[in-house]
Amino acid sequence: MTERYIELHAASAFSFLQAASQPENLIERAAALEMPAMALLDHNGVYGAARFHTSGKRNAVRAHIAQRFLSPASDRG
Numbered sequence: 001m002t003e004r005y006i007e008l009h010a011a012s013a014f015s016f017l018q019a020a021s022q023p024e025n026l027i028e029r030a031a032a033l034e035m036p037a038m039a040l041l042d043h044n045g046v047y048g049a050a051r052f053h054t055s056g057k058r059n060a061v062r063a064h065i066a067q068r069f070l071s072p073a074s075d076r077g
Contacts, residue, residue: 008039008064014048023052030061037062044070 010026011019021029023040030038038061040052049065056063 004034004036006035006037006039009041010038011042012040012048012052014045015043018043023048024055027052027055027059027061027063031059035061037064039064039066041066041068043068 007030010021012023012026013020014023026038026040038056040048040063042048044067046065046067052065053063055061
């Protein structure tokens with residue numbers, strides 16, 4: 001069995017000030033690297049989920065969607 005890397009913490013341009021890649025570009029790169037799957041973990045929303053999922057189907061990469069929610073209380077020290 002060949003071990004393959006799967007990115008489980010990729011953020012897209014929909015994570016404001018966290019990343020710059022479009023969801024489609026993330027999937028296309030995963031396909032080029034022969035990754036069987038990738039997870040999109042955007043911050044405070046799932047705004048790129050539809051584009052990520054659609055591109056995953058088009059490129060035969062399993063697209064996993066997640067969201068990282070940061071509450072205002074978590075910013076307090």
